[in-house]
Amino acid sequence: MAKFLTNRDENYAQWYNDLVIKADMAENSAVRGCMVIKPHGYALWEKIQSGLDRLFKETGHVNAYFPLFIPKSFFSREAAHVEGFAKECAVVTHYRLKNDPDGKGIIVDEDAKLEEELIIRPTSETIIWNSYKNWIQSYRDLPLLINQWANVVRWEMRTRLFIRTAEFLWQEGHTAHATAEEAIEETNRILNLYAGFVEDYMAIPVIKGYKTENERFAGAIDTYTIEALMQDGKALQAGTSHFLGQNFAKAFDVTFTDKTGKLDYVWATSWGVTTRLIGALIMVHSDNSGLVLPPRLAPLQVVIVPIYKSEDQLNTISAEAKKIKASLESEGITVKYDDRDTHKPGWKFADYELKGVPVRLVLGPRDIENKTVEICRRDTLEKSTRSTEGLTGHIVSLLGDIQSNMLVRARRFRDENTFKVDSWNDFKAVLDDQGGFILAHWDGTVETENRIKEETKATIRCIPLDAPEEEGKCVYSGKPSRRRVLFARSY
């Protein structure tokens, strides 16, 4: 396990703040708990965006954009929704500043008080459904499949870099359907899309399931989730997809006329993933040398570092490096040739490892003489020297190897840290000794769920979709249970 996750003296945020991504929490009080995502970190978000966006479009979704501000009255239409978010909303009350008459800088102009306060969106269901009311009249307007890339603000009491920041970037899908079946189908389609993306691109294995009533999204009938396991044995919710039933349609009076001429409320879904995915990527794959990026997500896939003494040597090496670079690029690989003379090779090696670049090629005088190149793969840090003959094909398959190896490794870790537990003592022992996922029977009651949470801090991450039916007894109460659910301590 990476040092930064086990060494409790240093917190992991500091580790990647200092070493990897430089995403400082903003210092100013007014933007407390927010991130400054520096270019290297933001490039990862752009890769996540472009990958997901393509998948959304392939499944018939389109992008739109809605306002940042939500009138307070919109927000309170859906009872469960307002209750869920009320405690963490940033509220805009004024629209103007003025010079302090006492000369002490600038103050809020009390004359510019808003008649109705504006909430900075913590999520956009309400303002979007307020629009949908005007957009939907007939079954011919359905389904409405819209996604938004945006920022949202949730005034969390405690923030954590990437995992829970006051402001974060995300995508939120909001769809409307003519029938419950179609909406549920959409909910599942997105869940599978998320799981596929996170596993195929990010090399993070996930468990698909649905949430207990306790853990459900505020205003949802059902919340589906993908749950990932971090290297320190804690779970992280990596994405959610909600079946909202007719709750929001009723709250915003969104009706449509069906084929038989009957008026009905539409059925809704919403779903989202956030910059938390970057946190997951860091906490699943990093090692003591820094970040490890799966090739499909790496903004830079191959870096070439020259080693030289004289100008002449550099020229010869550069000519060869540029040939290799062009050849790799013709295969769609992103390559950087780093011939800066401001840093030494050793410094560059360490720096690119810290940044997680999947493959490093090194060219020195020795290599030019032997027509070879040194190859170092980031996932295992193995070095080898091979002929430049057929190099491009080799790199293409090496990148594929790294991608699949990372998923295999993460899945092995996940499986080795997933425990079937049948007694309360074992349950507590597993949590205290190593953490990880626990599959255990649960009697289905909120009381038991809460008791377990109070006593162990473990929560039900989800009821796995593929959980087989089996007779059992609740690990806490001993009452009968039909299937195992997934417990863990979580972020």
Add this chain to the structure above:
RNA sequence: CGGGGUGUGGCGCAGUUGGUAGCGCAUCUGGUUUGGGACCAGAGGGUCGUCAGUUCGAGUCUGGCCACCCCGACCA
């Protein structure tokens, strides 16, 4: 909001019984180096979180305020 901790050059820190600020890294200049984060020499950079008080004198003592971090409650 409870419990703990911390605010001193860009970053990380030291600063003794109160005497007018220092170290490492980073930066800049020159030179030697370059196959795993180079070395030597020199240089620049700080109203010590903030406001008030005590004092001849405050980074240091006293009080208020502000902010941040960690552990909870809350949560993508």
